[in-house]
Amino acid sequence: MLEYGAGGSRVAVVSETEAIANAIERYLREGAYEVDHPAWPGNFLDRARRGRDDLLAALGAEVRRRGVDREHAPVPRDLDLVSWTRRKVTPMVEGLFPAAEREAVLSLLERSVVFLTAGNIEEVLLGQMWLHTAWALANLYLSSVGAALLGPGAPSLLGLSAETTCYVSADYFAEQQRRFDDYVIHEAAHVFHNWKRRNTGLRETRTREWLLDIEFRKRETFAYSCEAYGWIVEHARTRRERIAMGQEYAAVVTRFRDEDLDAEELASIVGEACESRNGWKVILRRCAAAKKMTRRETLALLTQGAR
Numbered sequence: 355m356l357e358y359g360a361g362g363s364r365v366a367v368v369s370e371t372e373a374i375a376n377a378i379e380r381y382l383r384e385g386a387y388e389v390d391h392p393a394w395p396g397n398f399l400d401r402a403r404r405g406r407d408d409l410l411a412a413l414g415a416e417v418r419r420r421g422v423d424r425e426h427a428p429v430p431r432d433l434d435l436v437s438w439t440r441r442k443v444t445p446m447v448e449g450l451f452p453a454a455e456r457e458a459v460l461s462l463l464e465r466s467v468v469f470l471t472a473g474n475i476e477e478v479l480l481g482q483m484w485l486h487t488a489w490a491l492a493n494l495y496l497s498s499v500g501a502a503l504l505g506p507g508a509p510s511l512l513g514l515s516a517e518t519t520c521y522v523s524a525d526y527f528a529e530q531q532r533r534f535d536d537y538v539i540h541e542a543a544h545v546f547h548n549w550k551r552r553n554t555g556l557r558e559t560r561t562r563e564w565l566l567d568i569e570f571r572k573r574e575t576f577a578y579s580c581e582a583y584g585w586i587v588e589h590a591r592t593r594r595e596r597i598a599m600g601q602e603y604a605a606v607v608t609r610f611r612d613e614d615l616d617a618e619e620l621a622s623i624v625g626e627a628c629e630s631r632n633g634w635k636v637i638l639r640r641c642a643a644a645k646k647m648t649r650r651e652t653l654a655l656l657t658q659g660a661r
């Protein structure tokens with residue numbers, strides 16, 4: 355709209371309604387927004403709340419619109435999600451944690467999985483703390499119903515973990531799941547390096563802050579290793595079969611070439627895990643962060659050669 359500026363010159367002024375509409379359109383298309391939501395009226399807190407609420411509501415409405423008359427793979431109606439998840443992650447938790455810590459980790463993970471369905475997607479979106487997570491989840495859901503994603507930069511995801519919640523596409527239950535794919539294991543593995551021991555009721559020490567200390571740049575390698583090895587452990591009946599599947603995985607692992615991940619290293623980790631008695635320990639060793647020094651070790655180093 356055009357208005358007259360103070361000097362009588364015509365300047366383009368975007369009305370508040372237009373500014374909000376533009377901000378919403380930009381968010382829907384790109385997932386982008388300004389943290390202080392300047393288009394909305396009111397003081398800082400009002401703007402933050404209204405901006406966030408309006409963007410999430412618009413996202414929910416857009417997902418509903420695009421999803422009309424489309425279906426995702428059916429999530430089994432009688433699925434007892436808590437016990438199903440517990441069973442699914444138990445071999446991984448038993449392999450990665452000492453006996454005394456397993457129950458605390460299992461209790462955390464058994465309530466962590468959410469399959470995104472037509473029945474819960476809007477509620478999930480409206481409940482998100484972070485707008486960029488909501489946008490990624492909206493795209494994850496749209497992909498599961500075969501709808502167009504929100505914009506050209508939209509990620510194509512099958513799972514996403516935020517803090518301790520693992521959001522998983524209903525594609526998980528599609529008939530044509532690929533061999534070695536298990537996004538529930540993958541997302542649960544991400545929880546280990548995202549979540550602190552003290553929030554899980556486990557003792558924290560100066561050198562042990564996270565459930566598992568995974569090297570930052572190996573986080574994806576760790577999650578993919580757990581996913582593939584978890585799948586193999588679930589499907590192989592004998593050690594020989596497990597080793598053969600590890601070799602088969604090495605041959606197809608190049609499908610990860612485009613991702614931010616070293617496919618050769620991944621194949622080598624999974625192969626070694628399959629040959630070992632406790633493959634989970636192999637994965638942990640090969641993806642662990644360099645050990646932080648204890649106080650005693652630091653002191654020893656500092657006083658070395660002091661005499």
Ligand SMILES: [Zn+2]
Binds near residue numbers: 577
């Ligand atoms: Zn991942």
